[in-house]
Amino acid sequence: MHSNSLFFNAAFVVISLFVFISPPCLAHGTHSKKTLERIAETKTITLGYQDDAFPFSYIESQQPAGYSIDICNKVVDALKVKLRIKDLKVRWVKSSTASQFVLIKNHVTDIMCIPAFYSELRHQKAEFSVPFFFSRTRFITRKNNHTDTIEDLAGHSVLVKSGTIYVEQIHNINRTNDLNLNIELDNNNRGAFEEIQSGELPALISSTALLKGMVALSPTPDEFEISDQTLSPPIPAGFLLPLDDNDFKYFLDTTLKSFITSKDFKSLYERWFQSPITPKAINLNIPMSADLKALTTSTSLYAY
Structure with missing residues (x-):
């Protein structure tokens, strides 16, 4: 299991959260x-x-x-x-x-x-x-892919929903660990999951809770597994x-x-x-x- 080393190598920093700041009013x-x-x-x-x-x-x-x-x-x-x-x-x-x-x-x-x-x-x-x-960030794959860690996906494509924090995270992991991942974007969780379900792409990266929801809604939930490896601290x-x-x-x-x-x-x-x-x-x-x-x-x- 490489989750701890990957977390520190990726150097994710969750900043002291929600500090009360007072930016100038920009509305007109x-x-x-x-x-x-x-x-x-x-x-x-x-x-x-x-x-x-x-x-x-x-x-x-x-x-x-x-x-x-x-x-x-x-x-x-x-x-x-x-x-x-x-x-x-x-x-x-x-x-x-x-x-x-x-x-x-x-x-x-x-x-x-x-x-x-x-x-x-x-x-x-x-x-x-x-x-x-x-929630921590993880990835989901089909069980028959036999993919346990993000390193196992090196050189392959991974799917991330556009506009999410996971795009920033996976780019950091990819760059820091030299994984040569091809990062593809989708604008809808259902569509993204369907690409994993069909085998078109090997892995989808998201929060643990959202991934569990996708699997639960699937007609064949036993065909999928969520990684034990975490790609972030609790966010x-x-x-x-x-x-x-x-x-x-x-x-x-x-x-x-x-x-x-x-x-x-x-x-x-x-x-x-x-x-x-x-x-x-x-x-x-x-x-x-x-x-x-x-x-x-x-x-x-x-x-x-």
Whole structure:
């Protein structure tokens, strides 16, 4: 097993997360109003979702559903109380990992309700909320490939979803370890998994939780295996929001922190990761990570 040496060789650095910074306001014209003020005026909040990120964000009964969607709905409930708007409207905008930063930057969405995994580079494009999940990066292959480590894939192609943190990670691993990988991109998790399922490409790189979700949804889950080798430390995932609005970030962070330290959060986590998920009764069996457990008992908003 080479996971420890690979991790240090790749020199991944998860920066001290979500430090409270105050970038200058970049919004002008129609977006000069701050998010809370605009929501109060329009009585509408615009939320981004994905349809291919089970169990975080997907479509069920023609509506966005999932772990991060449920957490976003808790934020909406808190916003109704703060702004005293009982009939606050929610407008959902379909997004992808490739478009999420553009939608936030251009104020098309107020919050991206999908798990945005943190990196310093990504933090330059958008603000991150406090995290509500942590996951390591791994890869998935067909069992008949007999691929145990990323080194076994040297000289071959690997698939990564565009716009994700995994693109940055695998490029670092490839360069640092001289693996000569051909890194191919796909814009949809379902399409990417189908390429692995068909044998067109040997491996797909993503977070452990998303990979488990893809396998669980497959009609032939026993044909696949997720690597024991990890390609990253536990990476925090939060919501994306605009860089230029500290008041909105503070509201979102304090709301999330209050929820994460409540009993309701534990129940929500167990519903999505340790219980059968309707309608297919899929149980991902992912225990709460030590990092997330620490947040559920923390009394400090930024003591991560």
